[in-house]
Amino acid sequence: MAETIREPKQKRSIEKKERIIKAGYDLFAEKGYFNTNTAEIAKAAGVSTGIVYGYFHDKRDILVEALDIYIRTVFTPILSLLDGLSDLNFATIVPMVIERGVAAHRENKAMHRTLHALTAEDELVAARFASLEEEMTRSLSEKLVSLGYPAEKVFEKVHTAIIVVQSFAHEEVYDHHDYIHYDEMRRIVTDMLISIF
Amino acid sequence: MAETIREPKQKRSIEKKERIIKAGYDLFAEKGYFNTNTAEIAKAAGVSTGIVYGYFHDKRDILVEALDIYIRTVFTPILSLLDGLSDLNFATIVPMVIERGVAAHRENKAMHRTLHALTAEDELVAARFASLEEEMTRSLSEKLVSLGYPAEKVFEKVHTAIIVVQSFAHEEVYDHHDYIHYDEMRRIVTDMLISIF
Amino acid sequence: MAETIREPKQKRSIEKKERIIKAGYDLFAEKGYFNTNTAEIAKAAGVSTGIVYGYFHDKRDILVEALDIYIRTVFTPILSLLDGLSDLNFATIVPMVIERGVAAHRENKAMHRTLHALTAEDELVAARFASLEEEMTRSLSEKLVSLGYPAEKVFEKVHTAIIVVQSFAHEEVYDHHDYIHYDEMRRIVTDMLISIF
Amino acid sequence: MAETIREPKQKRSIEKKERIIKAGYDLFAEKGYFNTNTAEIAKAAGVSTGIVYGYFHDKRDILVEALDIYIRTVFTPILSLLDGLSDLNFATIVPMVIERGVAAHRENKAMHRTLHALTAEDELVAARFASLEEEMTRSLSEKLVSLGYPAEKVFEKVHTAIIVVQSFAHEEVYDHHDYIHYDEMRRIVTDMLISIF
DNA sequence: CATGAATGAGTTTTCATTCAT
DNA sequence: AATGAATGAAAACTCATTCAT
Numbered sequence: 001m002a003e004t005i006r007e008p009k010q011k012r013s014i015e016k017k018e019r020i021i022k023a024g025y026d027l028f029a030e031k032g033y034f035n036t037n038t039a040e041i042a043k044a045a046g047v048s049t050g051i052v053y054g055y056f057h058d059k060r061d062i063l064v065e066a067l068d069i070y071i072r073t074v075f076t077p078i079l080s081l082l083d084g085l086s087d088l089n090f091a092t093i094v095p096m097v098i099e100r101g102v103a104a105h106r107e108n109k110a111m112h113r114t115l116h117a118l119t120a121e122d123e124l125v126a127a128r129f130a131s132l133e134e135e136m137t138r139s140l141s142e143k144l145v146s147l148g149y150p151a152e153k154v155f156e157k158v159h160t161a162i163i164v165v166q167s168f169a170h171e172e173v174y175d176h177h178d179y180i181h182y183d184e185m186r187r188i189v190t191d192m193l194i195s196i197f
Numbered sequence: 198m199a200e201t202i203r204e205p206k207q208k209r210s211i212e213k214k215e216r217i218i219k220a221g222y223d224l225f226a227e228k229g230y231f232n233t234n235t236a237e238i239a240k241a242a243g244v245s246t247g248i249v250y251g252y253f254h255d256k257r258d259i260l261v262e263a264l265d266i267y268i269r270t271v272f273t274p275i276l277s278l279l280d281g282l283s284d285l286n287f288a289t290i291v292p293m294v295i296e297r298g299v300a301a302h303r304e305n306k307a308m309h310r311t312l313h314a315l316t317a318e319d320e321l322v323a324a325r326f327a328s329l330e331e332e333m334t335r336s337l338s339e340k341l342v343s344l345g346y347p348a349e350k351v352f353e354k355v356h357t358a359i360i361v362v363q364s365f366a367h368e369e370v371y372d373h374h375d376y377i378h379y380d381e382m383r384r385i386v387t388d389m390l391i392s393i394f
Numbered sequence: 395m396a397e398t399i400r401e402p403k404q405k406r407s408i409e410k411k412e413r414i415i416k417a418g419y420d421l422f423a424e425k426g427y428f429n430t431n432t433a434e435i436a437k438a439a440g441v442s443t444g445i446v447y448g449y450f451h452d453k454r455d456i457l458v459e460a461l462d463i464y465i466r467t468v469f470t471p472i473l474s475l476l477d478g479l480s481d482l483n484f485a486t487i488v489p490m491v492i493e494r495g496v497a498a499h500r501e502n503k504a505m506h507r508t509l510h511a512l513t514a515e516d517e518l519v520a521a522r523f524a525s526l527e528e529e530m531t532r533s534l535s536e537k538l539v540s541l542g543y544p545a546e547k548v549f550e551k552v553h554t555a556i557i558v559v560q561s562f563a564h565e566e567v568y569d570h571h572d573y574i575h576y577d578e579m580r581r582i583v584t585d586m587l588i589s590i591f
Numbered sequence: 592m593a594e595t596i597r598e599p600k601q602k603r604s605i606e607k608k609e610r611i612i613k614a615g616y617d618l619f620a621e622k623g624y625f626n627t628n629t630a631e632i633a634k635a636a637g638v639s640t641g642i643v644y645g646y647f648h649d650k651r652d653i654l655v656e657a658l659d660i661y662i663r664t665v666f667t668p669i670l671s672l673l674d675g676l677s678d679l680n681f682a683t684i685v686p687m688v689i690e691r692g693v694a695a696h697r698e699n700k701a702m703h704r705t706l707h708a709l710t711a712e713d714e715l716v717a718a719r720f721a722s723l724e725e726e727m728t729r730s731l732s733e734k735l736v737s738l739g740y741p742a743e744k745v746f747e748k749v750h751t752a753i754i755v756v757q758s759f760a761h762e763e764v765y766d767h768h769d770y771i772h773y774d775e776m777r778r779i780v781t782d783m784l785i786s787i788f
Numbered sequence: 789c790a791t792g793a794a795t796g797a798g799t800t801t802t803c804a805t806t807c808a809t
Numbered sequence: 810a811a812t813g814a815a816t817g818a819a820a821a822c823t824c825a826t827t828c829a830t
Contacts, residue, residue, distance in 0.1 A: 013793070032318035034231045037820060048795045053822060113317040120314035121229035130372055137376070156382040159374070160389070163364040171360055175327050179334070185353040188393060192357070195392040196385060210810085234803055236813095245812040247806080256804065407814070426712035428625045431799060442816045447801065507711040514708035515623035524766050531770070550776040553768070554783070557758040565754055569721050573728070579747040582787060586751070589786040590779060604789085628824055630792095639791040641827080650825065 017055045019045040024062040025069065029110035033063060033118055063118065067125060070111050071132050074104045078136070082143045090197045094190050098165055105169040113174065136162055149197075157196050164193060202254055214252045216242040221259040222266060226307035230260060230315055257319065264322060267308050268329045271301045275333070279340045287394045291387050295362055302366035310371065333359055346394075354393050361390060411449045413439040418456040419463065423504035427457060427512055457512065461519060464505055465526045468498040472530070476537045484591045488584050492559055499563035507568065530556055543591075551590050558587060596648055608646045610636040615653040616660060620701035624654060624709055651713065654706075658716060661702050662723045665695045669727070673734045681788045685781055689756055696760035704765065727753055740788075748787050755784060 023044035027036040038059050042049045056062050078100050085093070105112055118125040140162075141154045168189050172182050220241035224233040235256050239246040253259050275297050282290070302309055315322040337359075338351045365386045369379050417439035421430040432453050436443040450456050472494050479487070499506055512519040534556070535548045562583045566576050614635035618627040629650050633640040647653050669691050676684070696703060709716040731753075732745045759780045763773050 016793090034318060038822080039820085049821090050796065050823075051794055054793070059821070117314035117317035120310040121231060130374065133372065134374055134376065137374075153378075153381050153385070155376050156378060156385055159368075159377055160365075160382055160385050163368055164361055164389075167360040167364040168357075171356075174323075175330065177327065177331055177334075177356070179331065179352050180356055181350075181353060184350050185357055188350070188353055188357050192361075192389050192393055196389055235805080236803075239813095246804095247813065248811055250805065251810070410814090428712060432801080433799085443800090444802080444817065445815055448814070453800070511708035511711035514704040515625060524768065527766065528768055528770065531768075547772075547775050547779070549770050550772060550779055553762075553771055554759075554776055554779050557762055558755055558783075561754040561758040562751075565750075568717075569724065571721065571725055571728075571750070573725065573746050574750055575744075575747060578744050579751055582744070582747055582751050586755075586783050586787055590783055629826080630824075633792090640825095641792065642790055644826065645789070 016045075016047060016051070020047065020052055020055060021062060021065050021069065025066040025111060028063060028066060028114045029108075032114055060122065060124075063115075063122075064124060064128070066111070067115055067128055070108060070115060071128070073108060074112075075132065075136060077104065079139055079143075082140065085147065088144065088147050088149055088197075090194050094161075094193045094197075097161075098168065098186065098190060098193075101165040102169040102172055105166075105173040109173055112170075133159070133162065160196060161193050164189065202252065210252075213242075213244060213248070217244060217249060217252060218259060218262045218266060222263040222308060225260060225263060225311050226305075229311055257321070260315065260319075261321060261325070263308070264312055264325055267305060267312055268325070270305060271309075272329065272333060274301065276336055276340075279337065282340075282344065285341065285344050285346055285394075287391050291358075291390045291394075294358070295365065295383065295387060295390075298362040299366040299369055302363075302370040306370055309367070330356070330359060357393060358390050361386065410439070410441060410445070414441065414446055414449060415456060415459050415463065419460040419505060422457060422460060422508045423502075426508055454516065454518075457509075457516075458518065458522070460505070461509055461522055464502060464509055465522070467502060468506075469526065469530060471498065473533055473537075476534065479537075479541060482538065482541050482543055482591075484588050488555075488587045488591075491555070492562065492580065492584060492587075495559040496563040496566055499560075499567040503567055506564070527553070527556065554590060555587050558583065596646065604646075607636075607638060607642070611638060611643060611646060612653060612656045612660065616657040616702060619654060619657060619705050620699075623705055651715070654709065654713075655715060655719070657702070658706055658719055661699060661706055662719070664699060665703075666723065666727060668695065670730055670734075673731065676734075676738065679735065679738050679740055679788075681785050685752075685784045685788075688752070689759065689777065689781060689784075692756040693760040693763055696757075696764040700764055703761070724750070724753065751787060752784050755780065 020041060024036070024041045027041055027044060030036075038052055039049050041059075041062065042052050045052075052062070056065070078097065081096055081100055082093070115125065115129070119129055120126075137155055137159045141158045144154060144158065145151050168186070172186070176182070217238060220238045221233070224238055224241060227233075235249055236246050238259065239249050242249075249259070253262070275294065278293055278297055279290075312322065312326070316326055317323075334352055334356045338355045341351060341355065342348050365383070369383070373379070414435060418430075418435045421435055421438060424430075432446055433443050435453075435456065436446050439446075446456070450459070472491065475490055475494055476487070509519065509523070513523055514520075531549055531553045535552045538548060538552065539545050562580070566580070570576070611632060614632045615627075618632055618635060621627075629643055630640050632653065633643050636643075643653070647656070669688065672687060672691055673684075706716065706720070710720055711717075728746055728750045732749045735745060735749065736742050759777070763777070767773070
């Protein structure tokens with residue numbers, strides 16, 4: 001009963017599964033998770049409703065796989081940003097990271113919002129989000145330490161930086177208030193973060 | 198076909214309406230908006246399902262009113278924090294504000310999460326959240342300026358401070374990662390914010 | 395969640411609940427349990443699909459209530475048959491009981507079949523059927539003993555009689571084979587049962 | 592549009608068809624007809640879902656073939672029981688037949704239940720069951736008459752015996768009530784049947 | 789012959805909203 | 810104003826059967 005999920009091996013099937021995830025991703029992003037139904041996803045993916053349940057346990061399962069894609073999309077470029085570095089000039093690094101963070105938000109605008117939202121209604125999504133943050137914090141911290149940065153309080157510093165970048169990116173991408181000059185704000189945030197390190 | 202939402206004048210009615218909002222607030226906070234149905238709200242409020250629609254247009258309307266309560270609950274104490282001040286010693290102010298922000302989060306823990314989540318599925322909620330931030334930024338900025346703080350970039354500074362405090366409070370209240378020492382992190386955030394002003 | 399079942403107090407509601415059970419009863423009897431869906435039941439009862447779930451947990455719940463009706467219908471007349479007796483003349487009693495048993499079968503023909511069938515797919519139904527038999531055996535046995543019949547092996551005798559009557563009734567009502575003269579067969583069964591007592 | 596059901600001639604195919612019937616038999620017996628799906632049957636038989644429709648018209652067709660197996664299984668040993676007889680000593684025959692009937696029930700316990708159940712939802716199954724009984728009655732009657740038993744009412748007597756044995760076997764195998772001593776009951780049934788002949 | 793992915797109609801169930809009382 | 814029974818559209822999910830490979 002429970003194990004009727006197909007792990008597609010053939011190329012055509014893999015493509016189909018990915019089409020479903022993509023359709024789910026787009027629809028969830030556009031209309032929100034609760035405003036999207038499986039029939040729509042199937043239709044958007046160009047498959048029947050039935051086969052959706054051949055690849056996924058249920059609707060939430062699609063979301064979870066979409067979440068993984070999202071995480072990879074957002075996480076990887078930020079990490080790879082530090083790969084090329086040999087010394088630690090935060091006056092250069094911080095603006096780059098902020099830029100990348102904002103870009104990631106912008107590129108996945110709607111999905112970020114939806115996924116973030118689900119955090120309140122779904123434990124599993126919340127857990128994955130938390131572990132994404134953890135992984136980012138750990139990876140970045142290790143990178144810094146390997147480049148000679150003192151290990152003391154490095155987790156706390158990096159974690160603070162991450163939530164600040166996220167907040168700012170979220171702010172700039174979604175909440176865009178008229179009374180704020182975002183260039184100025186970005187400069188303030190940048191200086192603030194440099195002051196940590 | 199006139200809109201038939203009552204603006205209850207009598208005390209008994211006002212109480213009843215408030216009981217419904219309170220019940221909605223608690224239930225939404227506990228189980229999320231989509232996992233709560235109107236019958237439950239009515240029952241928890243001790244009224245009939247039908248009369249809910251005498252006081253509210255629809256289910257979302259209850260949410261919106263609950264949102265207002267939330268906003269008042271969170272907003273007022275932070276603003277009043279600055280009321281007693283006569284000079285601007287940020288080394289004192291910043292920790293107080295952070296403390297207040299975390300407390301507000303803690304006291305309204307679940308509701309914050311739910312409301313924040315709805316931001317992605319509901320335009321109106323998103324708009325109210327945005328205007329809450331705007332109002333806070335404006336009020337606080339004016340307060341600072343009236344106390345002699347230079348007006349230049351004050352909106353941006355205050356706004357940055359607000360989102361940072363929010364992020365940190367959210368972090369400390371919900372996401373509580375094992376690998377983070379929150380005392381240290383709070384100190385880092387405090388210093389960081391002081392550095393802005 | 396689980397306790398949203400209405401226990402209707404008002405006459406109109408009780409009637410409605412009974413209409414649903416009756417509709418279920420008839421439809422299950424006519425087309426079988428698995429070939430009947432809730433929408434049909436609702437339609438036949440002249441109610442909406444939704445309200446069915448106001449009165450019953452699920453489709454099977456309707457069946458269970460129908461089963462209770464069936465049991466009462468079949469059981470009561472047979473028991474009351476013995477009520478008027480003051481002495482034990484089995485040459486009179488046995489034909490009467492057979493007659494009543496066949497009549498009960500005939501009157502509830504299709505439902506008996508369906509209910510009996512469900513025994514194989516549903517534990518609860520099987521259990522209720524078993525306890526019906528138990529109750530019948532006990533009641534009849536007590537009755538006989540109170541009228542002076544020796545208590546020794548009375549359960550076994552009565553139980554045997556019950557299953558024989560049931561089998562014969564089932565046979566006569568449903569399976570009606572051409573090569574059998576049912577008058578003769580009934581006489582054989584009658585004599586056979588008299589021989590027990 | 593010719594009917595495309597294969598009548599498998601090759602040994603491998605015949606085996607495959609029989610594996611499907613066997614799988615169906617076991618699964619239907621275990622979980623009931625409606626709670627078993629064709630994919631499960633195919634999997635249990637070690638074949639693809641598609642090929643099932645190469646050997647059977649539809650799901651019910653599998654059931655029908657399983658029914659035939661069941662009938663042979665139950666029918667043959669009882670008939671052969673009488674093969675060795677040369678005289679008619681019912682005091683010996685009746686207990687043997689009862690014993691065989693109970694054994695057949697016990698060995699095909701679950702399937703009997705399922706098949707019997709289907710009687711209510713499926714005409715064809717009902718018809719086959721009826722003709723099984725007819726065949727048994729006729730064969731046994733002929734046997735008896737050929738051994739010198741008077742032909743008068745022999746069908747009715749034999750048929751009565753058959754349904755009684757069936758009922759008792761069903762009772763002993765499935766319904767096993769605590770308040771019944773089955774040894775005693777079997778003795779009662781035995782005596783009762785001997786009294787017929 | 790064989791595979792197993794794909795179909796899509798059909799089923800159960802929920803729930804925001806309405807309405808007779 | 811108030812009740813709570815009633816509505817019915819909509820949603821998630823299943824599965825017998827077909828079909829491209």
